[in-house]
Amino acid sequence: DAGITQSPRYKITETGRQVTLMCHQTWSHSYMFWYRQDLGHGLRLIYYSAAADITDKGEVPDGYVVSRSKTENFPLTLESATRSQTSVYFCASSDATVMNTEAFFGQGTRLTVV
Amino acid sequence: AQSVTQPDIHITVSEGASLELRCNYSYGATPYLFWYVQSPGQGLQLLLKYFSGDTLVQGIKGFEAEFKRSQSSFNLRKPSVHWSDAAEYFCAVGDGNQFYFGTGTSLTVIP
Secondary structure (H helix, E strand, C coil), rough: CCCCEEEEEEEEECCCCEEEEEEECCCCCCCEEEEEEECCCCCEEEEEEECEEEECCCCCCCCCCCCCCCCCEECCCECCCCHHHHHEEEEECCCHHHHHCCCCCCCCCCEEEE | EEECCCCCCCEEEECCCCEEECCCEEECCCCCCEEEECCCCCEEEEEECCCCCCEEEHHHHHEEEEEEEHHHHEEEEEECCHHHEEEEEEEHHHHEEEEEEECEEEEEEEE
């Protein structure tokens, strides 16, 4: 199906483990984003990517790593998960060829670090 | 720096009543503004957007929003709320291909 998909939808992991959240989009949008959603904070940008092999930090990048070897994929890795990284993570994409277009969101991944 | 403020953390309305959700932004140039809705366990869905032109914009699900430059506001309205409108609502400002979100307003609809 066309769109933006995240996997897994739910994940429980232990403190100190590495975990990767996947994001795949079928539109060939150049921009992709990772946000985390926490009560009282709304959506905060973790990392974004303007194109394949181009990534940049957002507001809260510490403890996270991203890569973008292909336009359609933008995985987010927690190198050593901490309880403070328990959150709902959203991947989004936008089309740079359309001036000031909106962001399109995936369904989210609920991550619990125990 | 760009920022978005949603002053109301939570709003409760009766079904059939009118609704207004507030959004104020801080942005140095012409803002590009969005309202998203998030149903429980779902991603964010675009309700409407403003880029230029008519300051009253219509969106999906019967929502509308009015851009007021003098007040730096972009409030969301609906004349008659349905129980299915219960959700989290986010206002956002766009800056090229960056997006800045408010902290959201949670809407409860009473039968």
